[in-house]
Amino acid sequence: MIDWILILAIETCIILFVIWIAWSGIVGAPWVPTPRKRVRSMLEFADVNHDDILYDLGSGDGRIIVMAAKEFGARSIGIEVDPLRYLWSKVSIRRNRVSSKVQVIKRNFFKVDLEDATVVTLYQGYEINKKIREKLSEDLQPGTRVVSYRFILDGWTPTRTNDDESIYLYVV
Numbered sequence: 001m002i003d004w005i006l007i008l009a010i011e012t013c014i015i016l017f018v019i020w021i022a023w024s025g026i027v028g029a030p031w032v033p034t035p036r037k038r039v040r041s042m043l044e045f046a047d048v049n050h051d052d053i054l055y056d057l058g059s060g061d062g063r064i065i066v067m068a069a070k071e072f073g074a075r076s077i078g079i080e081v082d083p084l085r086y087l088w089s090k091v092s093i094r095r096n097r098v099s100s101k102v103q104v105i106k107r108n109f110f111k112v113d114l115e116d117a118t119v120v121t122l123y124q125g126y127e128i129n130k131k132i133r134e135k136l137s138e139d140l141q142p143g144t145r146v147v148s149y150r151f152i153l154d155g156w157t158p159t160r161t162n163d164d165e166s167i168y169l170y171v172v
């Protein structure tokens with residue numbers, strides 16, 4: 001009986017794990033974290049400061065939103081569809097004592113209004129960036145900075161690029 005329950009539990013865990021991995025890959029890019037050194041470069045590149053409201057679209061473990069608040073003084077909001085990364089980033093926000101400045105929302109970022117953003121960070125994929133670009137065009141105020149890691153926003157001309165680190169800055 002115990003063997004049977006154990007096998008069922010393991011099978012359930014495997015199925016949940018596969019769904020979890022596949023889900024974020026279906027609605028956007030799967031979780032691949034930006035190296036912290038690159039996160040710092042992205043935030044420096046966009047000149048993030050304490051006047052900014054930064055959104056990270058697909059915020060993973062929350063490393064961008066935490067660093068934006070902790071080292072650059074910005075208010076930051078992460079949007080993450082994956083429940084485990086969402087919970088992980090909640091823990092990271094508490095551990096880094098930035099709860100007053102940082103928030104994470106468990107949602108599909110296509111369904112979140114980005115109107116008050118002054119900076120948007122992205123690490124998605126080439127194809128998904130085309131859809132994101134349409135959303136950004138609709139939601140963002142003129143002057144908002146968009147920093148994309150590794151993938152360009154096809155059809156927009158970057159204001160600055162850092163080719164060595166694959167960082168692209170756009171100003172709406």
Ligand SMILES: C[S@@+](CC[C@H](N)C(=O)[O-])C[C@H]1O[C@@H](n2cnc3c(N)ncnc32)[C@H](O)[C@@H]1O
Nearest residue numbers: 024027028029031032033034058060081108109
């Ligand atoms: C390549 S990772 C980047 C994570 C983080 N921004 C970083 O730079 O370390 C992409 C993240 O986007 C999330 N994601 C993909 N599509 C999404 C969507 N439509 N809404 C919210 N999150 C999404 C994935 O779950 C994953 O954590």
